[in-house]
Amino acid sequence: MPQLLLKARDSLLQHFRPILNHFGVTEQQWRIMRALNESPTLEPRELCDICQISSPSMSGILARMEEIGLIGRSKFEGDQRRRKVHLSEAGASLLLQMGKLIDLQYEHLEAAYGKQVFEDMRRTLEAFIALETLPVAPAILR
Numbered sequence: 001m002p003q004l005l006l007k008a009r010d011s012l013l014q015h016f017r018p019i020l021n022h023f024g025v026t027e028q029q030w031r032i033m034r035a036l037n038e039s040p041t042l043e044p045r046e047l048c049d050i051c052q053i054s055s056p057s058m059s060g061i062l063a064r065m066e067e068i069g070l071i072g073r074s075k076f077e078g079d080q081r082r083r084k085v086h087l088s089e090a091g092a093s094l095l096l097q098m099g100k101l102i103d104l105q106y107e108h109l110e111a112a113y114g115k116q117v118f119e120d121m122r123r124t125l126e127a128f129i130a131l132e133t134l135p136v137a138p139a140i141l142r
Helices: 003-011 016-024 027-036 044-051 055-067 089-115 116-135
Strands: 070-074 077-085
Touching: 003 070, 016 027, 016 089, 027 044, 027 055, 027 077, 027 089, 044 055, 044 070, 044 077, 089 116
Parallel strands: none
Antiparallel strands: 070 077
């Protein structure tokens, strides 16, 4: 099942990689930009959870994104150890440009495969993810 999910993810992303590559944005950077568009200020640990990126990787990605001006980072008042991350003006502008093309690509995919395919897939995946709260007996190692 994990291999099938990875293949499905890769099958979908192949339609979007040319857009990302054209703008010089990695898949991880795009996920971060989308997350910050939905929640304008997030802590790195929140981004890790939302974007499914490990903490060590996130540190490097955020540093590169800050270097090229896509995001800004600032410290919390009262707790200098904590950082908050937000899209910069340049990042928000790029997200808007790319978002139009990404949305158009989704329209092309829905026209080719049928909108119902995507609705069914989203519903099934959300239901599967919701099941993680149920207890499951572990396999016993001997």
